Amino acid sequence: MEMDQSCPGTVEPILEILDSKWMILLLYELFNGNRRFGELRRRLHPISPKTLTDRLRLLEEKRLITRTLYPGVPLHVEYDLTVAGQGLQPIFAAMWTWTQEYGAYLRKESDKAEEETGTVM
Amino acid sequence: MEMDQSCPGTVEPILEILDSKWMILLLYELFNGNRRFGELRRRLHPISPKTLTDRLRLLEEKRLITRTLYPGVPLHVEYDLTVAGQGLQPIFAAMWTWTQEYGAYLRKESDKAEEETGTVM
DNA sequence: CTCCATAGTTCATTTTTTGAAACTATTGCA
DNA sequence: TGCAATAGTTTCAAAAAATGAACTATGGAG
Incomplete structure (x- = not known):
């Protein structure tokens, strides 16, 4: 696998993403097509909404998911994995x-x- | 890869290991054959001895490494990956x-x- | 103009993790 | 006896992360 010569720490950027609480389970839900805030919150109960938002924002910032707002009543939001996220x-x-x-x-x-x-x- | 039906959280035990600070770099050093406490401490500088001990104890507890004491002057200790660790x-x-x-x-x-x-x- | 449902935000608090400094333990040699 | 070298431990403080409760925003239905 050749991580020998070059790369102490090469792999760390991913860990910065994966290693916070809930992130693995959150990605698991996203992989399985659960994409709305409330749905994720229910499935990851008792995650706090703040923590869920934090995680989603981090994934968005790292461009592993996209956030799409659908106006209407009630409004709703969908989070989708990008190609990098699916990767x-x-x-x-x-x-x-x-x-x-x-x-x-x-x-x-x-x-x-x-x-x-x-x-x- | 089929993680669909069965396993929310199946994968978490590994994350409990990988997701603390220094652990990735520590495993990297172990993969590359650096096995003694002082050596690891130097290569991971500025890790504190407490944190290094904590990480090594966790890996040992999870049976991903073994700890071997070699008496003598000066005494020394070697940490080696088990098969599960190499895995x-x-x-x-x-x-x-x-x-x-x-x-x-x-x-x-x-x-x-x-x-x-x-x-x- | 109030209500419902969604999707958040804010803030104070608690919990967890990490760190620095100083100290302990073991062994054999001078 | 005291010292050098390895490998830690202990204690306390600091920093980072997570939580809970309550609050905001939006927009159409009634």
């Missing part, structure tokens, strides 16, 4: 694959208890 | 690919200034 899918796919292969291997809270009481080690 | 590489690769394809498209700070002054839009 994130392989990253999610890789995470998903990793989770399939190794996720069960991750230590859970329950394991710690076991270890402390000597049940496992 | 993260495709995720980094996907991020790297995305960055190649779309990274230049990400809005930078400088672009904002342009937009505000009307140079671009």
Whole structure:
């Protein structure tokens, strides 16, 4: 994969996007076609509207989504992934694959208890 | 990639690992064979020893690295990626690919200034 | 001219994360 | 005994992120 010579930190710009709370789940909803503010808010409950707005604005600023206002009664807004946004899918796919292969291997809270009481080690 | 039916949040456990400050760069160093505390500390300067310890302990707890103490003078410690840790590489690769394809498209700070002054839009 | 529904914003507060500085622990050599 | 080198830990403060509650804006129906 060749990240060896050149790029400490090359990959960080994406992490600045992905690594805030709710962002992964938000992108998941967008990938699945949930595009309206209220709908996203309900599905991500109990996210606060401020946080949801912050995330959407960041995605918009980074041009991973577009925001379209439809006037009318009631007015509504749709958020759509751009090509760059859709291009994130392989990253999610890789995470998903990793989770399939190794996720069960991750230590859970329950394991710690076991270890402390000597049940496992 | 099929994350459609089943898995809102399936992928989050990884993010809990990747999304703290320094973690990406730390894993980068580990992938490249830098394994000792002092070495990591120097390469990630100005990381604080507390934060470096926190990150290493998290990776250890999640069983993505092992910690081996070598007694002697001076004593030293080595951190090595487990198979599960090495298995993260495709995720980094996907991020790297995305960055190649779309990274230049990400809005930078400088672009904002342009937009505000009307140079671009 | 008030109401409903959507889509937010504002502000004070809490929670979480990060950091800096100073201190501890281990080992063997001089 | 004291020192040098590694690898941390501890404590407290600072900074960043997230939250909750209440408020604003829009526009047509009644």
